[in-house]
Amino acid sequence: MGICILCLAACSSGPSADLQYIKQARSIGAEWALINEQAETHQLTATYVASMHQWLHDGLTTAAQSLSEPDSAYGHEIQALLAEPADAAPETLRGHVNKLKRIEDQLESA
Amino acid sequence: MNPLELTLGIMTAVGGFVDISELVFAAKAGSTFGYALIWVFAFATIGIIVFSEMSGRVAAVAKQPVFNLMRHRLGLKLGLVTLIASVISSLITCAAEVGGVALILNYLTGAPYLILAVGLTVALIASIWVIPFEWIERSYGLLGLFMVVIAAALVAIHPPWHQIASGFVPQVPKGLTTKELLTFGYFAVAIVSAVMFPYEVYFYSSGGIEEGWSIKDLLTNRLTSIVGMGLGSLLAISILASSAQLFGPTNIDPEIPGTAALQAAIPFGKWGLILALLGMFFAVAGAAVETCLANAYSIAQFFGWKWGRHKKPWEAPRFTITWIALFIAALAIVLTGVDVMTLVEFAILFSILVLPLTYLPLLLLAGDRKFMGQYANGAIAKVLGWFYFAVVGCAAIAALPLYFLTSGGNG
Numbered sequence: 066m067g068i069c070i071l072c073l074a075a076c077s078s079g080p081s082a083d084l085q086y087i088k089q090a091r092s093i094g095a096e097w098a099l100i101n102e103q104a105e106t107h108q109l110t111a112t113y114v115a116s117m118h119q120w121l122h123d124g125l126t127t128a129a130q131s132l133s134e135p136d137s138a139y140g141h142e143i144q145a146l147l148a149e150p151a152d153a154a155p156e157t158l159r160g161h162v163n164k165l166k167r168i169e170d171q172l173e174s175a
Numbered sequence: 176m177n178p179l180e181l182t183l184g185i186m187t188a189v190g191g192f193v194d195i196s197e198l199v200f201a202a203k204a205g206s207t208f209g210y211a212l213i214w215v216f217a218f219a220t221i222g223i224i225v226f227s228e229m230s231g232r233v234a235a236v237a238k239q240p241v242f243n244l245m246r247h248r249l250g251l252k253l254g255l256v257t258l259i260a261s262v263i264s265s266l267i268t269c270a271a272e273v274g275g276v277a278l279i280l281n282y283l284t285g286a287p288y289l290i291l292a293v294g295l296t297v298a299l300i301a302s303i304w305v306i307p308f309e310w311i312e313r314s315y316g317l318l319g320l321f322m323v324v325i326a327a328a329l330v331a332i333h334p335p336w337h338q339i340a341s342g343f344v345p346q347v348p349k350g351l352t353t354k355e356l357l358t359f360g361y362f363a364v365a366i367v368s369a370v371m372f373p374y375e376v377y378f379y380s381s382g383g384i385e386e387g388w389s390i391k392d393l394l395t396n397r398l399t400s401i402v403g404m405g406l407g408s409l410l411a412i413s414i415l416a417s418s419a420q421l422f423g424p425t426n427i428d429p430e431i432p433g434t435a436a437l438q439a440a441i442p443f444g445k446w447g448l449i450l451a452l453l454g455m456f457f458a459v460a461g462a463a464v465e466t467c468l469a470n471a472y473s474i475a476q477f478f479g480w481k482w483g484r485h486k487k488p489w490e491a492p493r494f495t496i497t498w499i500a501l502f503i504a505a506l507a508i509v510l511t512g513v514d515v516m517t518l519v520e521f522a523i524l525f526s527i528l529v530l531p532l533t534y535l536p537l538l539l540l541a542g543d544r545k546f547m548g549q550y551a552n553g554a555i556a557k558v559l560g561w562f563y564f565a566v567v568g569c570a571a572i573a574a575l576p577l578y579f580l581t582s583g584g585n586g
Contacts, residue, residue: 085585088428095426096434103437108444112285113433113452120278120431127514162426173352 079133084172086128090143091165093125098158105155118151139168181395185403192407193322193414194462195275195432196268196369196519198455201411202429203584204362205418213342213412215363219370220408222563224400226534229541229556230376231396234383236550241380241537242476248536257532258477264525265374265470266501270508271518272463273299275432278515279456282433283449289510296506299464300499308385308484311468315461321454324439324447326413331442334420342416354581361577361584364570365520368527370408371567374469376533381472385485393550414438430516432459467505471498520583527574530567538564 097118104114129135129143146161193201204212230241246254277292284291303311347359388396417438422429429435432455439447468484475482475494482494489495508518538560542552552560578584 085582088585089430091426092428092430096429099425099427099437103440108440109437109448110445113282113436113448116282116285117431117433120433124430166426173354 080137080139080172081175083132083134083137083139084169086131087139087143087165087169087172089128090125090139090146091162091169093121093128094146094158094162094165097121097153098155098162101152101158102155104152115151122147122151139165142168181398184395184399185406188316188399188403189320189407189410192404193319193411193455193458194369194372195271195459195515196365196372196523197411198275198414198432198435198459199429199516199519200362200365200369200523201414202418202422202435204366205415205420206422206428207584208348208359208362209419209423210338210342210416211346211348211359212362212366213339213415214345215366216370216408216412216415217343218345219367220404221559222367222566223371223375224404225556225559225563226371226376226537227379227404228397228400229552229560230380230537231383231388231400232393232550233537233541233547234380235388235390235392235396236547237540238384239540240384240472240476241377241533242473244540245532245536246477248539249532253532254477257529258473260525260529261373261377261473261533262470264522264529265377265466265473266504267508267518267525268372268374268522269463269466269470269501269505271515271522272459272466273502273505274509274513274515274518275459276456276463277509278432279452279459282436283452283456289512292506292509295460296502299460299467300502303464303468303484303498304488308382311464311484312382312461315457315464319454319458319461321450322410322458324443324450324454325417325435326410328439328442328447328451329413329417329420332417332420334416339412339416357577358581358584360573361581364527364574364577365523365584367567367570368523368530368574370411371530372526373529373533374466374526376537377469377473378465381469381476381482385483387485390550432515463505467498467501470501520578524574524578527567527571531564531571534560534564534567 100109100114100117103109125143125147129140129147132140132143134140142161142164146158149158149161201216233239233244242258245257249257273292273296276295277288280286280291280295281288306314347356351359383396414435418429418435421438421441422434427434436448436451436455439451471494472482474497475491480493481491483491540546541560542557544551
């Protein structure tokens, strides 16, 4: 019984299974915005910023590829976030983050 | 007791307390649950203090390292199962640390991650080969103290101290959904595992024997365990509290170790960032060395080989080949391209499963008056030891279901 529950938890698909990737993408977007905000005020080294951009972009790509329903509202939002340039304005990035957060909250309350 | 030696020992324990798992889970715990998991860090720290002190005492009095005891107390079959499980656990942990150090160096230099992993592994092997044993742990631990900048950064951002203080009281936040409760449980188990990693006890007790501890070192052992690990834990709690203050409200669940360095950059700018990254680099590199040596100690002690870094490498050839092979195996895991965070999660899971088997023989021997004489566990050590043994047993049972049900804490 316990094993069945674990398997179901691990193998499910659809929006509820995608929730973890939506959360991941929302978090990466928020982190990206914070880094760009700090970089604008010269609080960070250029090497750190470039390196973090690369790792965050990789993480976002993985999250996008892991979605079981990429052709969904959240799939499109994650793709829109991925399409932003590395030095995108923090406000623009937070716009995507807020949309993903709303989707996340809706899915969690459903 | 030499005060300088004692101070160095304590500072080493402080700087060496945080490793890649604590770095990641402290930051994630703070952003996800605010200050509500601080007590789990404090609780697990008491556990590791109890078992470190016990393993150091056994090393000083009985001159027996943990794995030697394990074979005698658990028998050959169960001892072998424990050895295999702990080797897998420490190898994955070592790979996570090697990957983590390469990642941190990537933030500092921008050089390609995999090339850094190869270069760093060579450098770590060279450092173990060249540096005298007592300075291996000390140099990494003391340089890891750069991470104190994160504690200073916490003070600089003026956090709500009363909320941090209330985080030390055992609690489960009110109003959580079932899913959030499970996630809270997963984080609690992961923090216990990260703080009480089995390699720490293997390394600490074997290190005591390497340094020729005797009964006159018992006070040093006790003070190093209590003060050093206690202060080290405050460093991990600083990461959690900063994360709760800076990342939680901005929707960030730190996914990579570099995020924690932002905590120092926000109040202190570039220098804060660089100091935090340097501290993280040395602390995690030290953990990589400790996990690798702990693994080699375990294997050599189990099979009764000559072991120890106090010997010349060629005087303990099988031990030397083992630790070099383990470093290369850890590097091979990193070179497969597996994500460092995935390695951290697996290291946490495997470790919690091994913990009860690590601590049981230690508890039995440290409490045996025939073996330990007047230095056997007293009432407090007995009660605390068996209590924490029960805790890690329950955590081991809960770890896998919680991992799957919460998708590794990602909800």
